[in-house]
Amino acid sequence: MSNVTEQIKERIDIVAFITDFVPLRKAGRNWLGFCPFHPNTRTPAFTVFPDSQSYHCFGCKASGTVFDFLMQRDGLSFTEALEQLAARAGVQLKPRTEQDEQEDAQRSRLLDINAAAARFWTHILLRSPKGEAARAYLEKRSINQAMIEAFQIGFAPDDWSATLSYLSDRLNVTPQEAEAAGLALERESGGYYDRFRGRLMFPIHDAKGRIVGCGGRALGDAMPKYMNTPQTLLFDKSHLLYGLHQGRDTIRSGDHVVVVEGYVDVVMAHQHGFRNVVAPMGTALTDSHAAMLNKLTKRITLAMDGDAAGQSAALRGLETLRENLDSHVKPVPTASGMLRWERELDAAITIALLPPGRDPDDIIRADADEWRALVAKAQPLMDFYLTALTRGLDLASAKGKAAAVERLAPLFNQIGDPVERAHYSQKLAALVGVEERIIVDSLRNTAPRSGPAHPASNRKAPPPPRALLTQLEQEAQREDYLLSLLLRFPTTQPIVAEQLRDDLATAPALRDLWSGEVSELFDRIENRVLWEAWRTVGPGGPPDPVRWAADLPPELAEHCARLLNWPDDPPIRTYKVAHETQECLGPLRRRLARRWNDRIGQLIVAAEAAEQERLMEQAMALNSYLRTTSEPRRSTYFQDTRDSLKY
Numbered sequence: 001m002s003n004v005t006e007q008i009k010e011r012i013d014i015v016a017f018i019t020d021f022v023p024l025r026k027a028g029r030n031w032l033g034f035c036p037f038h039p040n041t042r043t044p045a046f047t048v049f050p051d052s053q054s055y056h057c058f059g060c061k062a063s064g065t066v067f068d069f070l071m072q073r074d075g076l077s078f079t080e081a082l083e084q085l086a087a088r089a090g091v092q093l094k095p096r097t098e099q100d101e102q103e104d105a106q107r108s109r110l111l112d113i114n115a116a117a118a119r120f121w122t123h124i125l126l127r128s129p130k131g132e133a134a135r136a137y138l139e140k141r142s143i144n145q146a147m148i149e150a151f152q153i154g155f156a157p158d159d160w161s162a163t164l165s166y167l168s169d170r171l172n173v174t175p176q177e178a179e180a181a182g183l184a185l186e187r188e189s190g191g192y193y194d195r196f197r198g199r200l201m202f203p204i205h206d207a208k209g210r211i212v213g214c215g216g217r218a219l220g221d222a223m224p225k226y227m228n229t230p231q232t233l234l235f236d237k238s239h240l241l242y243g244l245h246q247g248r249d250t251i252r253s254g255d256h257v258v259v260v261e262g263y264v265d266v267v268m269a270h271q272h273g274f275r276n277v278v279a280p281m282g283t284a285l286t287d288s289h290a291a292m293l294n295k296l297t298k299r300i301t302l303a304m305d306g307d308a309a310g311q312s313a314a315l316r317g318l319e320t321l322r323e324n325l326d327s328h329v330k331p332v333p334t335a336s337g338m339l340r341w342e343r344e345l346d347a348a349i350t351i352a353l354l355p356p357g358r359d360p361d362d363i364i365r366a367d368a369d370e371w372r373a374l375v376a377k378a379q380p381l382m383d384f385y386l387t388a389l390t391r392g393l394d395l396a397s398a399k400g401k402a403a404a405v406e407r408l409a410p411l412f413n414q415i416g417d418p419v420e421r422a423h424y425s426q427k428l429a430a431l432v433g434v435e436e437r438i439i440v441d442s443l444r445n446t447a448p449r450s451g452p453a454h455p456a457s458n459r460k461a462p463p464p465p466r467a468l469l470t471q472l473e474q475e476a477q478r479e480d481y482l483l484s485l486l487l488r489f490p491t492t493q494p495i496v497a498e499q500l501r502d503d504l505a506t507a508p509a510l511r512d513l514w515s516g517e518v519s520e521l522f523d524r525i526e527n528r529v530l531w532e533a534w535r536t537v538g539p540g541g542p543p544d545p546v547r548w549a550a551d552l553p554p555e556l557a558e559h560c561a562r563l564l565n566w567p568d569d570p571p572i573r574t575y576k577v578a579h580e581t582q583e584c585l586g587p588l589r590r591r592l593a594r595r596w597n598d599r600i601g602q603l604i605v606a607a608e609a610a611e612q613e614r615l616m617e618q619a620m621a622l623n624s625y626l627r628t629t630s631e632p633r634r635s636t637y638f639q640d641t642r643d644s645l646k647y
């Protein structure tokens with residue numbers, strides 16, 4: 001697989017690629033532009049380095065290769081970026097099997113069918129007498145023509161076979177194909193009929209803007225009020241958000257997303273210029289949703305019905321939905337789950353409480369400023385829990401106090417930042433009127449135990465023939481090995497983190513260049529992506545790494561399995577792990593420093609006088625850093641050929 005990413009990097013020039021998105025001008029050997037990832041309009045901070053085929057922003061420190069650029073810019077997953085870039089580079093991802101071809105063909109057929117159905121429904125809505133009631137409904141809800149077009153809203157006629165007939169006429173769609181697209185149902189007595197009848201239709205787009213399914217809202221009292229495409233080859237509601245396709249750019253540039261419940265809420269918000277509003281499809285937010293949003297912004301606001309019943313329903317829902325959902329819908333935000341997201345995604349989740357009984361659609365239609373104010377007043381998640389979870393308790397009684405602490409303690413323990421935790425302990429102490437010490441003690445008693453030990457894995461594959469490793473392969477191996485150590489031995493994580501922190505502490509001039517993140521040490525995109533995914537699961541990584549690895553996209557699964565089953569030879573002793581880690585870290589840190597040394601050298605040549613001083617300072621810091629990091633001793637794993645010959 002690494003061959004594929006390497007091939008792609010060889011075939012796609014990063015300057016040519018990025019110029020399509022960001023105007024760049026030449027500065028010496030490198031290229032400069034305004035950063036697409038942070039507000040940056042005065043001095044261009046975004047630099048593209050053709051030599052290393054990478055970019056770096058001196059403002060927000062976004063950096064990486066064409067892969068990272070595409071993933072960051074469009075919020076794509078690694079697999080999605082890989083597919084797009086492979087197509088552009090004309091690189092075959094893997095030997096295609098017949099089954100792949102069939103699935104691809106089926107997928108593209110389903111996309112055609114979905115698109116055709118949406119066109120049909122829009123036509124009915126806008127032009128057909130059968131769309132009369134739907135037109136009246138949209139008019140009553142004041143949804144305008146521009147939104148109908150932007151969201152491709154339509155109306156499925158109240159007819160058992162109108163959609164089926166249209167699809168059959170236009171695209172020769174068989175009833176079985178329509179069923180596979182989620183548009184038809186089979187009768188027990190044989191034959192097929194339209195799934196969506198007499199419903200306002202909201203097509204749902206994927207990240208690439210293709211229609212992969214739809215939601216239908218009943219016009220009258222028909223039940224259910226909302227009906228979605230079932231799970232199909234294309235449609236997985238746990239990975240889709242309504243309005244995200246239309247709102248992506250606004251969410252990124254405004255660095256904020258608001259999550260509401262209904263399709264009409266989203267459309268109405270967009271119509272009034274609030275284009276950062278999205279909705280999940282009849283489920284609570286899932287981990288995948290959170291991860292998708294997190295790629296675009298760290299600021300997530302959930303709009304929630306403000307009446308007490310609604311809130312406690314929401315909270316109860318948060319805790320119990322997990323069991324009730326279809327098995328394919330992955331974890332659902334329990335109250336503590338949401339705090340976990342906040343911590344792991346390093347996001348700020350806030351709650352906007354809506355006036356009782358009103359939904360965003362009503363509010364925005366009546367007064368857009370009211371919506372603006374409600375969102376601006378959104379409260380931090382923990383503040384919300386503090387009131388919501390203690391509502392109805394008699395906080396004057398001992399029993400009530402105990403219940404409040406009991407409900408909130410598990411959540412407090414999820415707060416990552418100790419200062420913030422202390423802040424909320426004080427708040428809770430004040431709220432229930434007990435000494436803070438008592439709160440802190442109860443929190444300690446409910447603290448979660450530390451994670452599981454490192455995974456057991458059988459490491460019996462034959463070691464690679466070392467004598468044949470070239471210098472570059474050794475380097476690639478070394479970063480693989482470091483990641484393998486990180487994944488297999490959680491004790492290595494603080495060692496690496498501390499080393500990187502120390503580096504920046506002793507050489508502050510490097511802070512503009514280095515983020516101090518572990519993934520910076522990795523050149524291979526697979527390693528960076530794997531590490532980020534691993535970290536996101538939690539401090540100790542996934543409880544069952546082998547299973548976790550198996551669930552990764554195939555492009556990563558194989559590589560991850562290899563790292564988890566690293567063929568240590570001789571078998572690595574626990575007491576050697578720290579030493580081995582340091583042995584890897586040295587050369588990888590120096591590699592990073594050398595690369596920056598080259599870059600800064602180039603930048604100085606092209607820079608203006610005022611800029612040169614700062615760059616000189618960085619160059620000096622890099623040089624002294626390189627001098628002080630000692631030359632590598634040989635690790636047990638990376639013996640070179642001379643060593644082998646001696647024995």
Ligand code: ZN
Nearest residue numbers: 035038057060
């Ligand atoms: Zn930037």
